Amino acid sequence: MAKAIPKIGSRKKVRIGLRRNARFSLRKSARRITKGVIHVQASFNNTIITVTDPQGRVVFWSSAGTCGFKSSRKASPYAGQRTAVDAIRTVGLQRAEVMVKGAGSGRDAALRAIAKSGVRLSCIRDVTPMPHNGCRPPKKRRL
Amino acid sequence: MARLHRLLSRALASNHLLRPSPAPFSARLTLPLHSQPPAPPRPHPHGRSPPPFLAAASRHYASPISRRRRRGSLPSMFPRRRRARLKGPAELSVQIGIEEALPDDPLVLSIAETLRTDVGKAMKLAFHNLGNSEYKTRDPCISNVDEYDSVEVSLLLCDDDFIRKLNKEWRGEDRATDVLSMSQHIPGLQIPVLQLGDLVISVETARRQAEERGHTLLDEIRILMVHGLLHLLGFDHELSKEAEEEMEQEEEKILNTLEWIGKGLIRSAYHFSTDMGHSENSDEANRDIEKRSLQEGHQPKLTHIICDIDGHLRSESIESLREAVSRGVTVIMLTGKTRASTIATFKLLNMEGRGDFISENSAGVFLQGSLVYGEHGQLIYRANLDVDICKEACLYSLKHKIPLVAYCEEQCLTLFEHPSVNLLHTVHHETKVKVMPSVEDLLEYSSIQKLLFLGNKNEDFSVLTQHWSELTEGKACVIKEQPNAIEIVPLNASKGGGIRALLDHLGLTEDSDLEAVGDYTRWLSNK
Numbered sequence: 001m002a003k004a005i006p007k008i009g010s011r012k013k014v015r016i017g018l019r020r021n022a023r024f025s026l027r028k029s030a031r032r033i034t035k036g037v038i039h040v041q042a043s044f045n046n047t048i049i050t051v052t053d054p055q056g057r058v059v060f061w062s063s064a065g066t067c068g069f070k071s072s073r074k075a076s077p078y079a080g081q082r083t084a085v086d087a088i089r090t091v092g093l094q095r096a097e098v099m100v101k102g103a104g105s106g107r108d109a110a111l112r113a114i115a116k117s118g119v120r121l122s123c124i125r126d127v128t129p130m131p132h133n134g135c136r137p138p139k140k141r142r143l
Numbered sequence: 144m145a146r147l148h149r150l151l152s153r154a155l156a157s158n159h160l161l162r163p164s165p166a167p168f169s170a171r172l173t174l175p176l177h178s179q180p181p182a183p184p185r186p187h188p189h190g191r192s193p194p195p196f197l198a199a200a201s202r203h204y205a206s207p208i209s210r211r212r213r214r215g216s217l218p219s220m221f222p223r224r225r226r227a228r229l230k231g232p233a234e235l236s237v238q239i240g241i242e243e244a245l246p247d248d249p250l251v252l253s254i255a256e257t258l259r260t261d262v263g264k265a266m267k268l269a270f271h272n273l274g275n276s277e278y279k280t281r282d283p284c285i286s287n288v289d290e291y292d293s294v295e296v297s298l299l300l301c302d303d304d305f306i307r308k309l310n311k312e313w314r315g316e317d318r319a320t321d322v323l324s325m326s327q328h329i330p331g332l333q334i335p336v337l338q339l340g341d342l343v344i345s346v347e348t349a350r351r352q353a354e355e356r357g358h359t360l361l362d363e364i365r366i367l368m369v370h371g372l373l374h375l376l377g378f379d380h381e382l383s384k385e386a387e388e389e390m391e392q393e394e395e396k397i398l399n400t401l402e403w404i405g406k407g408l409i410r411s412a413y414h415f416s417t418d419m420g421h422s423e424n425s426d427e428a429n430r431d432i433e434k435r436s437l438q439e440g441h442q443p444k445l446t447h448i449i450c451d452i453d454g455h456l457r458s459e460s461i462e463s464l465r466e467a468v469s470r471g472v473t474v475i476m477l478t479g480k481t482r483a484s485t486i487a488t489f490k491l492l493n494m495e496g497r498g499d500f501i502s503e504n505s506a507g508v509f510l511q512g513s514l515v516y517g518e519h520g521q522l523i524y525r526a527n528l529d530v531d532i533c534k535e536a537c538l539y540s541l542k543h544k545i546p547l548v549a550y551c552e553e554q555c556l557t558l559f560e561h562p563s564v565n566l567l568h569t570v571h572h573e574t575k576v577k578v579m580p581s582v583e584d585l586l587e588y589s590s591i592q593k594l595l596f597l598g599n600k601n602e603d604f605s606v607l608t609q610h611w612s613e614l615t616e617g618k619a620c621v622i623k624e625q626p627n628a629i630e631i632v633p634l635n636a637s638k639g640g641g642i643r644a645l646l647d648h649l650g651l652t653e654d655s656d657l658e659a660v661g662d663y664t665r666w667l668s669n670k
Binding site for chain 2: 048050056057061103
């Protein structure tokens with residue numbers, strides 16, 4: 001669990017000069033599907049759960065932030081659990097495939113919540129890519 | 144016409160319409176830095192002013208905050224063309240965390256604070272560069288960030304033990320490393336949040352590398368952060384020689400544009416590995432010599448060090464100072480800052496008060512030589528600015544809305560609040576700047592040693608410098624050490640003059656046991 005940094009007058013959210021081109025559909029009006037794919041993105045500071053249909057179209061997404069968790073609480077396992085429950089309840093899934101990505105603390109909690117929710121899981125796949133390392137060329141041999 | 148007037152007044156007077164609309168979040172408001180004076184009220188088209196309640200209502204609806212509410216609320220008999228609302232800029236959510244096992248260190252906390260904005264700057268620049276450059280080896284899965292409402296990236300500062308566990312679990316390498324980039328992006332997933340991923344940086348490894356490469360811990364963490372960020376954006380130096388060159392080029396571009404010190408991580412690593420080939424063999428011999436000299440109780444050659452901390456203080460200088468203080472060398476501070484600010488800076492480095500090193504009782508030259516403290520910290524020289532110059536500067540500051548800070552010994556005074564002024568306290572550790580109600584109140588502090596005009600980061604004060612140089616000719620000295628700030632100090636005050644006064648007071652000559660960090664000869668010639 002990471003420590004919270006005391007605020008010294010600076011903002012956590014940094015605005016950058018980019019323009020939004022795409023508008024996404026409202027999250028409340030999610031269509032209900034019985035079979036789909038649950039994507040779990042568990043970072044050290046947030047957990048995002050996305051439910052897609054078998055063709056890969058997004059049906060609903062939820063994150064610890066949208067579930068009302070703020071700053072350091074977004075990283076907690078409980079936030080991951082609540083996010084998963086929120087997503088599954090809204091969509092009404094019965095059968096699903098789970099794709100997990102990331103090493104955050106919300107990862108296991110989200111998986112437990114999905115398993116307990118009564119959804120039949122055909123498979124759980126860890127799709128976390130191998131993390132990239134710093135640059136360390138081999139040292140010269142000492143004679 | 145009268146009927147229309149009556150209908151409108153009735154509609155506007157109704158409770159529903161006059162209920163004040165809730166102000167939006169402060170993050171959504173973009174207010175100008177120097178607000179314009181309010182425009183004079185327009186004359187009523189019919190030559191007479193409307194009834195008071197109507198005037199109040201129109202005033203309420205003219206406020207920028209409730210503009211959107213007004214359009215929806217007006218009666219349907221006044222059809223209004225809706226203009227397309229500008230889409231707001233995408234938001235970059237930068238989350239900085241410090242791993243619990245990492246010991247509490249004020250320097251790390253300060254670095255974490257700095258990184259909040261630094262990560263944003265690097266991201267913005269990286270996105271801009273991706274749009275303008277053609278990289279053959281980069282994975283293009285993240286190509287258009289414009290389509291996302293927000294971009295999230297998290298950075299975790301940790302110790303070697305934590306990063307070693309991660310490295311073992313995810314890469315199968317049981318050793319500590321400097322940085323790990325863990326991508327979170329799922330290509331093809333159409334959600335409004337782009338979760339780029341996590342950067343994990345080991346502060347302990349970064350500290351070692353900073354010492355090896357001769358720069359500060361912050362510089363090293365910035366280099367690691369940029370390297371990790373580029374990995375998250377699809378660069379990979381391990382693919383091929385070409386991929387390595389492309390990533391190195393992008394690293395250098397970001398570091399140079401943001402004027403951050405140090406080479407990119409790829410270049411640093413290679414330079415270090417080639418240097419090691421020459422130096423490793425002689426390392427043990429050097430250590431033996433050091434040990435022997437310490438065992439023999441080798442007396443230090445130096446008795447005093449004069450240290451200019453303005454722009455010369457690097458991590459290696461700090462280590463040298465620590466070593467010198469531990470060996471009983473007297474360190475004399477030389478700076479354009481106040482004594483309180485200098486003490487606060489060295490408090491962060493855990494060096495304040497150690498062996499009389501930069502405390503209330505130590506000798507030093509402050510405020511560009513306007514204040515000189517001798518033995519036991521007593522004031523031996525003070526140069527004040529002419530009151531007329533101070534008054535002129537205050538009036539100029541108010542007229543042109545350029546923030547001005549007046550230094551009066553340990554106090555900092557100003558005439559109005561401004562973000563640049565606040566930075567003096569939050570970033571440069573000056574005492575909290577006191578806002579004075581009027582010019583007269585500020586001038587009551589008769590002994591002002593330095594005036595500082597501050598601008599925004601991208602402002603250039605060349606014209607202002609020229610103006611004040613002409614205005615104060617023969618009365619004061621204008622110094623421009625940064626493009627967006629100018630200092631006005633008394634004519635008889637300079638760092639060189641301050642050193643001379645202090646050396647005379649301490650009974651030291653220039654060729655005695657004295658060493659300087661920085662350009663010592665330039666100060667002495669600058670009488």
